Amino acid sequence: MSFALQCLRCSWLTRGSAAITCRRRSFSTSQRLMMSRHTHAKRIQGLDKNVWVAFTSLAADPSVVNLGQGFPDIPPPSYVKEALAKAVSVDRMNQYTRGFGHPPLVKALSQVYGHVYGRPIDPFKEVLVTVGGYGSLFSTMQGLVEEGDEVIIIEPFFDCYVPMVRMAGAKPVFIPLRLKSGKKSITSADWYLDPDELSSKFTSKTKAIIINTPNNPIGKILTRDELQMIADLCIKHDTLCFSDEVYEWLIYRGQQHVKIATLPGMWERTITIGSAGKTFSVTGWKLGWSIGPQHLIRHLQTVMQNTLYTCPTPLQEAVAQGLMLNMELIGQPECYFTSLAEELEGKRDRMAAIVQEAGMTPVIPEGGYFMLVDVSALNQDLSDMKTDDDDDEAYDYKFVKWMIKKKKLAAIPVTAFVSDQSTKDFEKYIRLCFIKQDSTLDAAGAILKNWCQTNTTSN
Amino acid sequence: FFRKVKVYGQPNLFAKSVEFTQLAAEYKAVNLGQGFPDFSPPQFITEAFCKAVSGGPPMHQYTRAFGHPALVQSLAKFFSRIVGHDIDPFEDILVTVGAYQALFCAFQALIDEGDEVIIVEPFFDCYQPMVVMAGGKAVYVPLRPKEGTAVLSSGDWVLSAEELASKITPHTKAIVINTPNNPLGKVYKREELQMIADLCIKHDLLCFSDEVYEWLTYDGAKHVKIASLPGMWERTVTIGSGGKTFSATGWKVGWAMGSGHILKYMKTIHQNSIYHCATAAQEAVAQGFEREHELFGTPQSYFQQLPAMLHHRREKLASSLKGVGLQPIMPEGGYFMITDISSIAVDFKDSDTKDENYDFRFVKWLIKEKGLATIPVSAFYSPEHSKEFDKYIRFCFVKENSTLDAAEEILKKWSQNESSH
Numbered sequence: 001m002s003f004a005l006q007c008l009r010c011s012w013l014t015r016g017s018a019a020i021t022c023r024r025r026s027f028s029t030s031q032r033l034m035m036s037r038h039t040h041a042k043r044i045q046g047l048d049k050n051v052w053v054a055f056t057s058l059a060a061d062p063s064v065v066n067l068g069q070g071f072p073d074i075p076p077p078s079y080v081k082e083a084l085a086k087a088v089s090v091d092r093m094n095q096y097t098r099g100f101g102h103p104p105l106v107k108a109l110s111q112v113y114g115h116v117y118g119r120p121i122d123p124f125k126e127v128l129v130t131v132g133g134y135g136s137l138f139s140t141m142q143g144l145v146e147e148g149d150e151v152i153i154i155e156p157f158f159d160c161y162v163p164m165v166r167m168a169g170a171k172p173v174f175i176p177l178r179l180k181s182g183k184k185s186i187t188s189a190d191w192y193l194d195p196d197e198l199s200s201k202f203t204s205k206t207k208a209i210i211i212n213t214p215n216n217p218i219g220k221i222l223t224r225d226e227l228q229m230i231a232d233l234c235i236k237h238d239t240l241c242f243s244d245e246v247y248e249w250l251i252y253r254g255q256q257h258v259k260i261a262t263l264p265g266m267w268e269r270t271i272t273i274g275s276a277g278k279t280f281s282v283t284g285w286k287l288g289w290s291i292g293p294q295h296l297i298r299h300l301q302t303v304m305q306n307t308l309y310t311c312p313t314p315l316q317e318a319v320a321q322g323l324m325l326n327m328e329l330i331g332q333p334e335c336y337f338t339s340l341a342e343e344l345e346g347k348r349d350r351m352a353a354i355v356q357e358a359g360m361t362p363v364i365p366e367g368g369y370f371m372l373v374d375v376s377a378l379n380q381d382l383s384d385m386k387t388d389d390d391d392d393e394a395y396d397y398k399f400v401k402w403m404i405k406k407k408k409l410a411a412i413p414v415t416a417f418v419s420d421q422s423t424k425d426f427e428k429y430i431r432l433c434f435i436k437q438d439s440t441l442d443a444a445g446a447i448l449k450n451w452c453q454t455n456t457t458s459n
Numbered sequence: 460f461f462r463k464v465k466v467y468g469q470p471n472l473f474a475k476s477v478e479f480t481q482l483a484a485e486y487k488a489v490n491l492g493q494g495f496p497d498f499s500p501p502q503f504i505t506e507a508f509c510k511a512v513s514g515g516p517p518m519h520q521y522t523r524a525f526g527h528p529a530l531v532q533s534l535a536k537f538f539s540r541i542v543g544h545d546i547d548p549f550e551d552i553l554v555t556v557g558a559y560q561a562l563f564c565a566f567q568a569l570i571d572e573g574d575e576v577i578i579v580e581p582f583f584d585c586y587q588p589m590v591v592m593a594g595g596k597a598v599y600v601p602l603r604p605k606e607g608t609a610v611l612s613s614g615d616w617v618l619s620a621e622e623l624a625s626k627i628t629p630h631t632k633a634i635v636i637n638t639p640n641n642p643l644g645k646v647y648k649r650e651e652l653q654m655i656a657d658l659c660i661k662h663d664l665l666c667f668s669d670e671v672y673e674w675l676t677y678d679g680a681k682h683v684k685i686a687s688l689p690g691m692w693e694r695t696v697t698i699g700s701g702g703k704t705f706s707a708t709g710w711k712v713g714w715a716m717g718s719g720h721i722l723k724y725m726k727t728i729h730q731n732s733i734y735h736c737a738t739a740a741q742e743a744v745a746q747g748f749e750r751e752h753e754l755f756g757t758p759q760s761y762f763q764q765l766p767a768m769l770h771h772r773r774e775k776l777a778s779s780l781k782g783v784g785l786q787p788i789m790p791e792g793g794y795f796m797i798t799d800i801s802s803i804a805v806d807f808k809d810s811d812t813k814d815e816n817y818d819f820r821f822v823k824w825l826i827k828e829k830g831l832a833t834i835p836v837s838a839f840y841s842p843e844h845s846k847e848f849d850k851y852i853r854f855c856f857v858k859e860n861s862t863l864d865a866a867e868e869i870l871k872k873w874s875q876n877e878s879s880h
Contacts, residue, residue, distance in 0.1 A: 042572070096495050132733070
């Protein structure tokens, strides 16, 4: 590949990164020729762009109220922090542990999920501990998806699914959640999967379907019937199911989270992914897990053994203790698996109210900690935002950039979570994260209140 | 069904060492096999971790994906003066989940189907499956004991320039070196690195330099970074480890350092595989480097104290081994010492293992019959060369004195048994 082409690629790269390096250097001819040999492997072609790298830096300005990236600004429960500090004071906890998962942790996971699934789970053969839910997704794709496979992805999707499928040499096949006709979208339950459309996506090349429930960004929880429909197709076509359930505990009143792996015929073909970060509000601990049958998990374990080998010991020890503690508390008000959801429901409703006051339309999520907000009714004039991006950048990208700059409020554009063919259906939405302190929500509320007023006075 | 995974799905050394670990536990063996300390990390680093844990909520949430700012900045500051190059913390460094993941990112980002990668043997065995997983082909060139002299030190094992040059083809993309070396303990001299560098420049190769044991050198051996040689910064990925640096292998904080135009590809792999590394652990390692920056070159520096302590442990183990007629190869650096076992005649009696390499059989016998766990060195060689090097076993001496004392007892008893026959 020519150096010129490399530099062109540089300029596509997200801000604040290699693009600057590229322009800043001056090269001699011989260096130019030499560097052209240091090409990257084909597997990363086109995978360098990423919505987070772009928007995280924009939102990093401390004067911006950040409802963008999905992490809490509320503290985690004190007992997990204490467990971590205690672990570090034990010599053995600072050295390598078992590669596929620290024994106390896989045993705790086996107990908690054995209870949830209603079946025994072998801690050593049916569980793999990974670097976050993200690491589980990666181990799953690398372990089970091959060149030429097709993988069905439901839109909107957590954005990493696509590059991971591509990196495995496979082709993503999209099916969008659709809004029930006639409905002004009110809740995430108003979005559905068309059974005929879904069925048409399964081909002889389909290796797997990825589902995410509760869904990021919409917050939809797939119903038992919907899961059964997916399960029927998986069984009929003998495909795998990768079920991303990192928000499994964040279920709001009246809702029920169903694990597709518990449906008949599904345990043997499903990998279920969970996250300590989301479970205990410690996204910075980056621990997650995959649970499934041995004949599938062993391939994920092989990937683990050849990628990073083992996860940090003291963090695993602390998560194990957090799980065991809460296992004892299941059914009680102090159980974090349920108390966090209760706390968040209030924040969810508050967020919905303040967003409505500003003239935007929220999509009330059934689960998770994100909310889609339809900003189209505002008809916001974005023309005072001069950008050097392409003119055909999606509306939500432009809106969010404008909102960060002009209103000091950060969100994430929802078209980051859909394929190009669905952009038109989703570009009127932005995603807000509401697992935030009351003071953060207050600050957001003040901006949104002001917005309404500013708009009125300037028009 | 899973063709690709089958190719690299063979159990690697870690998996085998798990087998040995289980065997060692079963026989209650003194374990000098596993490559990690059985003593605690230094107090200042565990305190730094506790301080990070009790820090505000941001310490428990996602940090910058390519490396916690405090850590990349302290690494850049620390290593710039060693490498002799202004390292940009945000362009030239990628923080990873241990050096292991840094290696993974390097192979995935830069090695493609059909590329050849030269691996110097003996090698930390994950290099080979990582090359295969990236679609590449591993080409091996062994370090060999010098002819005609007594081989007493890892410095007596050398790379032949001709042999290395002969392995380079138009498909060669990179060479992997590890200095100080696991398992041999060799610390490559400047001239040896220059020889490798000359070939890299001549043939426009990349160099992946695994330097996780960089602070552990003995007998005045000096660790030299190949990236500091002229013409090498722009083509070298240097890999380091917080775990090995601060005796906290379970923290899994590592990094890759190199020119941004190469690192950026590794960042793409990282952002599509793991994305973020644990925040608190990175903060603690950052504080560790800040402290070492202040104390660099002084007697209070952990980078002086640890090798000084291990120097003695190394001597202690070597004399125990010599005392029973074994021939240790004194390592110039690292965690490990290999020992020639060819002078010992053993009747294995175990017909189950008769197809395995001699050192594998010996290691299992040593666990079961003598209660001492080690690792067979032929595990660190390619299939084509493993039979040439199957008379060595590897000991880890980064252990408490009590562990080494226990090993010494076993060896003494063994030699007494031998001499009484």
